[in-house]
Amino acid sequence: MKNEIIIFADGSSIGNPGPGGWGVVLVYGSKVVEFGGGNKNTTNNRMELTAAIEALSFASKLKTKNLKLTIRTDSRYVINGITKWVNGWEKNGWIGKNKKDILNQDLWKKLSKLASGKKIKWGHVHGHAGIPGNERVDFIATLCAKEKQFKTQRFFDGPITKYPFDIFSLKESKKRPVSKRGSSGGKTAYSYLSLVNGVLVSHKTWTECEKRVKGVSGAKFKKALSKEDEEKIKREWGLTNNNFQF
16 A cells, blocks of 8 residues: 555664664655665674664655554564563663663664654564565664675565565564574573673573663673583673672
8 A cells, every 4th residue: 555664674784883773664655765875983782773763754754644664573572672671761861771871862863753653563582593574674773794795785676567576475484593592502501691780680580680770771681501611701890709699
């Protein structure tokens, strides 16, 4: 339908921070537009946010009434932030539970403003699972980062009949990689460590760990495979036993 827009958005960085890129594929009516860009010194989360911002900026310029948007991304950071956390951040003056400034608040403010008043369905898709739209924006984002193509440019702009990818398909055609979050090669966890406001806590389950770090700016978390692995992580984070709580 004319007033419906489907968007895929993704961000990438080489190093965190490092050179990064973002990519967008936008479908409206019978037309498809691909565009991307980047930044010479950024982070993956900033590129994920930038992709969503650029997509909504483009959609906002379309002269369509009662616009309905579906934005698909593999970033739960973006989805949870815009649907669950951003209102609380705004009410608290952009200060997190750890009493520190929310990271990337400049981009969150832009995204919140662009999303305000729009009918948006935020949909999560699994990354690197063979979903055509997600694979394409990942390719654009990675290309912009690797080739240092930081200025916004279009990669496709034409009728959907000539677009070479099945943009409407959400079928996964690849085996998904094991998630890095709360995971370490599929091995059984000894514990899950979280670091919030300088205090390290050991959790028995990932659910407990996730609950503590979720939405907290600057929080760290990692899966430990043994007592020795816990000690290694503590050293990596520059901590001593005085910081450790069970």
